[in-house]
Amino acid sequence: DQQVKQNSPSLSVQEGRISILNCDYTNSMFDYFLWYKKYPAEGPTFLISISSIKDKNEDGRFTVFLNKSAKHLSLHIVPSQPGDSAVYFCAGINTGNQFYFGTGTSLTVIP
Amino acid sequence: NAGVMQNPRHLVRRRGQEARLRCSPMKGHSHVYWYRQLPEEGLKFMVYLQKENIIDESGMPKERFSAEFPKEGPSILRIQQVVRGDSAAYFCASSPSGWVEAFFGQGTRLTVV
Numbered sequence: 001d002q003q004v005k006q007n008s009p010s011l012s013v014q015e016g017r018i019s020i021l022n023c024d025y026t027n028s029m030f031d032y033f034l035w036y037k038k039y040p041a042e043g044p045t046f047l048i049s050i051s052s053i054k055d056k057n058e059d060g061r062f063t064v065f066l067n068k069s070a071k072h073l074s075l076h077i078v079p080s081q082p083g084d085s086a087v088y089f090c091a092g093i094n095t096g097n098q099f100y101f102g103t104g105t106s107l108t109v110i111p
Numbered sequence: 112n113a114g115v116m117q118n119p120r121h122l123v124r125r126r127g128q129e130a131r132l133r134c135s136p137m138k139g140h141s142h143v144y145w146y147r148q149l150p151e152e153g154l155k156f157m158v159y160l161q162k163e164n165i166i167d168e169s170g171m172p173k174e175r176f177s178a179e180f181p182k183e184g185p186s187i188l189r190i191q192q193v194v195r196g197d198s199a200a201y202f203c204a205s206s207p208s209g210w211v212e213a214f215f216g217q218g219t220r221l222t223v224v
Contacts, residue, residue, distance in 0.1 A: 006153070034212055043115070043202055043215035044154070089154060097206070098167055099144060099213060103153030 003027045004092050006102035014110050019077040021105050023090035026071065030092035030100075035064060035075050038087045038104070047088075048075070080109045113137070115205050117216035124193045124223050132188040132219045136205030143186045144204045144213060145178060154202065160186060193223045
């Protein structure tokens with residue numbers, strides 16, 4: 001049962017433009033949502049999080065938006081840079097501290 | 112403060128052998144998670160442990176796989192009688208109690224030949 005879904009396996013964006021990565025979830029009990037970034041042959045690294053009581057969190061070029069009624073969150077990267085090319089995973093954490101990851105979206109930023 | 116340490120980074124096993132994957136969480140972290148990434152797939156949860164306890168093993172195959180996180184020492188993911196389908200990257204993550212984000216290790220890439 002995939003509680004967190006990333007329906008776009010890949011995304012290509014021109015350098016300098018906005019990258020928007022989407023994530024949908026089915027579990028209303030998630031307390032927090034996180035985005036992780038993963039380069040090939042490395043472990044995922046934490047990028048940004050958002051509490052379920054907020055609708056927006058911003059950190060530099062990265063902004064995460066949460067729409068609880070739609071059970072949808074998105075990560076915006078503005079402006080996109082070639083070094084942002086990686087696989088991005090979204091995850092939800094429930095009250096039991098359990099992480100549920102999506103299948104990932106591979107972002108390619110074209111110079 | 113060293114990050115999450117996984118070893119070995121690469122492990123090659125013949126079919127039928129045992130694979131032992133080790134994960135040393137970050138200092139002060141008492142929660143450990145194991146994930147598996149099959150080729151062309153995302154991260155799949157396997158097991159969630161706290162010291163000496165398995166909290167959730169709903170993602171673990173019922174046979175051949177086991178995990179432990181003893182009071183002293185690293186967490187171990189053990190795969191007995193490996194088969195080709197076990198070939199994957201296995202990631203461990205740890206978090207301190209009550210915090211939000213978990214930190215991942217570099218992963219162990221298991222290849223079964």
